[in-house]
Amino acid sequence: MATKALGLIFVLAAVIAEAFGQLSLKMGATSGGINRWVAAGIGLYTLEIVLWTFALHEIDVSIAFPMSALCFVAVAVLSHFYLKENVTSKRWLGIVFIILGTCMVGSG
Amino acid sequence: MSSHYRIDVWVGLGLAVALDTAVQLSWKSTVSNVSTDASPLELVRGVLQQPLFYGTIAMFLMQFFNWMRVLSKAELSFVQPITAMSYVSVSACSVWLLHEHITVLQSIGIALILVGVFFISQTSTMQKEI
Numbered sequence: 001m002a003t004k005a006l007g008l009i010f011v012l013a014a015v016i017a018e019a020f021g022q023l024s025l026k027m028g029a030t031s032g033g034i035n036r037w038v039a040a041g042i043g044l045y046t047l048e049i050v051l052w053t054f055a056l057h058e059i060d061v062s063i064a065f066p067m068s069a070l071c072f073v074a075v076a077v078l079s080h081f082y083l084k085e086n087v088t089s090k091r092w093l094g095i096v097f098i099i100l101g102t103c104m105v106g107s108g
Numbered sequence: 109m110s111s112h113y114r115i116d117v118w119v120g121l122g123l124a125v126a127l128d129t130a131v132q133l134s135w136k137s138t139v140s141n142v143s144t145d146a147s148p149l150e151l152v153r154g155v156l157q158q159p160l161f162y163g164t165i166a167m168f169l170m171q172f173f174n175w176m177r178v179l180s181k182a183e184l185s186f187v188q189p190i191t192a193m194s195y196v197s198v199s200a201c202s203v204w205l206l207h208e209h210i211t212v213l214q215s216i217g218i219a220l221i222l223v224g225v226f227f228i229s230q231t232s233t234m235q236k237e238i
Contacts, residue, residue: 050152053139057151061136062202062210066195069221072228094227097220104217 007058008106011067014051019074021045023082067102120178121190127171128194129201134164136206185229192225 021044028037055064073095079085138161142154155161178187195218202208
């Protein structure tokens with residue numbers, strides 16, 4: 001049980017790393033050229049690879065991979081608060097479905 | 109909506125799901141070859157020593173270039189829900205090939221995730237019409 005909890009923590013950490021990685025690349029892309037945001041994005045994606053390896057070491061890929069959809073949630077939240085992007089009610093509804101689905105996958 | 113896309117878009121989408129599935133299964137197989145008692149450092153070292161890991165990276169890169177090619181030919185809001193099928197294919201293949209176990213509750217959860225991805229993809233406004 002502790003192993004599964006640890007695996008789920010690594011999945012969440014990998015999702016957060018990817019979401020911040022995407023945010024960094026987005027900010028880098030709007031700044032133009034190769035800059036510190038792009039470098040940070042690449043660094044975060046590398047961190048995600050390591051965290052995903054740790055996650056797969058602890059739990060089945062049939063549990064971990066569907067839960068990676070939480071990245072849609074994290075990116076929407078970060079885009080809303082950091083990039084001031086508009087998140088529509090339909091997108092929030094999708095986020096609710098993904099959170100419900102990942103809770104069921106994680107607890108099953 | 110989908111009928112105006114050429115056959116190469118569909119081939120690219122099929123390849124995207126297949127590569128996504130292959131990457132995840134080979135990644136899991138690579139990690140599973142390392143002792144469960146391994147420390148984080150031993151795990152990283154053990155993974156880097158396996159040829160399968162480099163095959164996984166090669167497929168990962170193929171996946172990236174294939175995805176860029178698909179996105180250059182079709183709308184994101186159309187292709188994203190289709191590639192979400194990899195949530196199903198990875199789970200199904202992990203049961204079939206890696207002998208993992210999926211409960212009914214987890215299957216329902218995967219279905220809800222697919223519905224969520226569908227709703228999110230319907231709100232995409234960033235992609236140009238092809």
